[in-house]
Amino acid sequence: MQYLVSVIDDTAGLATPDEQAAIDVFNDRLKAEGHWVFAGGLGAPATATVIDNRGDVAVFTDGPFIESKEYLAGFWIIEAADLDVALKLAAEGSRACNRRVEVRPFL
Amino acid sequence: MSVVEVGEAITRAHHEEWARVVAALARRFGDLDIAEEAAAEAFATAVERWPADGVPPNPGAWLTTTATRKAIDRIRRENKRDDKHREAHMVYDDGPPEPVGAIDDERLRLIFTCCHPALAMQTRVALTLRMVGGLTVAEIARAFLVQEATMGQRITRAKAKIKAARIPYRVPSAEDLPARVAGVLAVLFLVFNEGYLATGPDTDPLRHELTAEAIRLTRLIRALLPTDGEVAGLLALMLLTEARRTARVSASGELVTLDEQDRGAWDAALVAEGHQLVRERLAAAAAGVAPGRYQILAAINAVHTGARDVRDTDWSQVVALYNQLVRLDPSPIIALNRAIAVAELDGPEVALAAVDRLEDTLAGYHAYHATRADLLRRLGRSQDSRAAYDKAIELAGNTAETAYLTRRRDQLR
Numbered sequence: 001m002q003y004l005v006s007v008i009d010d011t012a013g014l015a016t017p018d019e020q021a022a023i024d025v026f027n028d029r030l031k032a033e034g035h036w037v038f039a040g041g042l043g044a045p046a047t048a049t050v051i052d053n054r055g056d057v058a059v060f061t062d063g064p065f066i067e068s069k070e071y072l073a074g075f076w077i078i079e080a081a082d083l084d085v086a087l088k089l090a091a092e093g094s095r096a097c098n099r100r101v102e103v104r105p106f107l
Numbered sequence: 108m109s110v111v112e113v114g115e116a117i118t119r120a121h122h123e124e125w126a127r128v129v130a131a132l133a134r135r136f137g138d139l140d141i142a143e144e145a146a147a148e149a150f151a152t153a154v155e156r157w158p159a160d161g162v163p164p165n166p167g168a169w170l171t172t173t174a175t176r177k178a179i180d181r182i183r184r185e186n187k188r189d190d191k192h193r194e195a196h197m198v199y200d201d202g203p204p205e206p207v208g209a210i211d212d213e214r215l216r217l218i219f220t221c222c223h224p225a226l227a228m229q230t231r232v233a234l235t236l237r238m239v240g241g242l243t244v245a246e247i248a249r250a251f252l253v254q255e256a257t258m259g260q261r262i263t264r265a266k267a268k269i270k271a272a273r274i275p276y277r278v279p280s281a282e283d284l285p286a287r288v289a290g291v292l293a294v295l296f297l298v299f300n301e302g303y304l305a306t307g308p309d310t311d312p313l314r315h316e317l318t319a320e321a322i323r324l325t326r327l328i329r330a331l332l333p334t335d336g337e338v339a340g341l342l343a344l345m346l347l348t349e350a351r352r353t354a355r356v357s358a359s360g361e362l363v364t365l366d367e368q369d370r371g372a373w374d375a376a377l378v379a380e381g382h383q384l385v386r387e388r389l390a391a392a393a394a395g396v397a398p399g400r401y402q403i404l405a406a407i408n409a410v411h412t413g414a415r416d417v418r419d420t421d422w423s424q425v426v427a428l429y430n431q432l433v434r435l436d437p438s439p440i441i442a443l444n445r446a447i448a449v450a451e452l453d454g455p456e457v458a459l460a461a462v463d464r465l466e467d468t469l470a471g472y473h474a475y476h477a478t479r480a481d482l483l484r485r486l487g488r489s490q491d492s493r494a495a496y497d498k499a500i501e502l503a504g505n506t507a508e509t510a511y512l513t514r515r516r517d518q519l520r
Contacts (some may be wrong), residue, residue, distance in 0.1 A: 087225065
């Protein structure tokens with residue numbers, strides 16, 4: 001079972017060196033314990049482009065698809081037996097990156 | 108067997124077996140939705156068949172077998188409809204049970220799933236009453252004053268989340284158990300309190316069906332986790348509170364405060380059972396087990412219910428217990444209740460000073476104003492008291508309490 005752990009941010013700042021170091025330690029643990037699938041940090045929402053190709057021509061729009069104070073700053077995809085395991089890992093991830101996170105299951 | 112006797116047998120089976128049937132099916136089929144529906148169908152079949160065929164010698168086994176057959180029928184139907192193999196969605200932990208008590212009961216897994224911290228509190232309450240308590244969606248909707256469709260949706264969404272997010276069906280590990288048990292007790296206490304001091308202008312001030320259900324479920328948890336002190340504490344607290352139920356509202360529908368209640372109308376059997384539990388916990392505390400908040404609250408209620416007359420109340424004991432509680436839970440509501448006891452021990456002036464310090468956090472809480480009103484009245488400050496009663500009446504949600512506060516205000520000179 002895989003879960004998406006989204007990192008929620010409302011500041012403009014990237015991770016500090018301390019946060020980055022804590023994230024690295026957490027990532028190593030995910031790998032060592034077989035929970036690691038993938039993870040990454042994302043560029044600022046202002047770097048996003050929205051594409052709509054449902055009509056005749058593809059329309060490109062500058063900016064994120066939703067304007068809000070909070071945005072997705074990065075994510076983990078983890079492998080976990082059930083939600084209890086995923087929640088424990090996500091709690092540690094939140095501590096490591098010093099931000100709120102959201103857990104959602106993949107279908 | 109008469110129709111009445113069969114009816115009673117069905118009611119009894121529903122009380123005793125519903126949670127067991129749902130839990131057994133949830134384990135077998137890994138799906139709460141299937142378990143709930145099949146259990147409901149099995150009970151419907153019993154209502155249809157038992158009057159004609161007679162009550163089976165082992166109603167629980169009959170219901171589980173019938174429900175299992177219904178569940179298999181449904182799964183076959185659905186498999187025929189879409190050919191995909193049906194996965195077991197719920198994670199069942201088949202490892203050796205954690206040493207949680209004398210019994211490792213399926214129902215315990217069910218309770219922990221329904222009270223999972225990933226579900227909203229309202230949802231946990233609804234799901235627990237449905238899956239463990241066996242109340243119908245309509246009954247739960249009525250209890251919480253929402254539309255039946257809304258309550259149905261809430262429960263359906265919860266089942267979908269349990270399935271999709273894989274909320275496991277198991278007793279938590281020893282390390283997580285205290286926090287998770289506390290979560291279950293919070294759900295039961297909320298159900299009890301809603302029954303004890305129901306909110307809303309159009310609802311009965313006391314809702315016996317909710318307090319009774321909360322007590323029944325807490326008894327079940329106590330049977331499943333007999334060594335947990337807080338479970339015993341919560342049960343004692345509920346029993347000692349429920350014991351005063353009939354004395355708590357007057358014939359004219361007005362709240363009767365503890366000092367004015369007819370103590371002879373208290374339920375002596377419930378008081379005795381509550382006191383027995385409190386004594387058990389006091390013995391544990393004497394042996395060095397630190398009591399939690401429910402145990403301390405139960406002890407406070409034991410002091411009150413132990414006094415034959417309100418003048419015999421050992422207020423120094425009550426204040427000492429509140430001091431212990433404040434150390435554990437420094438919330439303003441506890442501080443407010445402590446101040447009420449302090450008024451009896453050290454006088455209303457000392458108490459009022461303590462209450463006034465809580466204004467910042469409790470200004471929107473009716474009991475804060477009601478307490479101030481009473482203290483101001485005792486200090487002879489009628490005008491201030493009247494203003495405080497007005498504020499309390501404006502904020503109170505319980506019909507009996509509003510009636511009581513209004514009378515007290517109108518008695519001011």
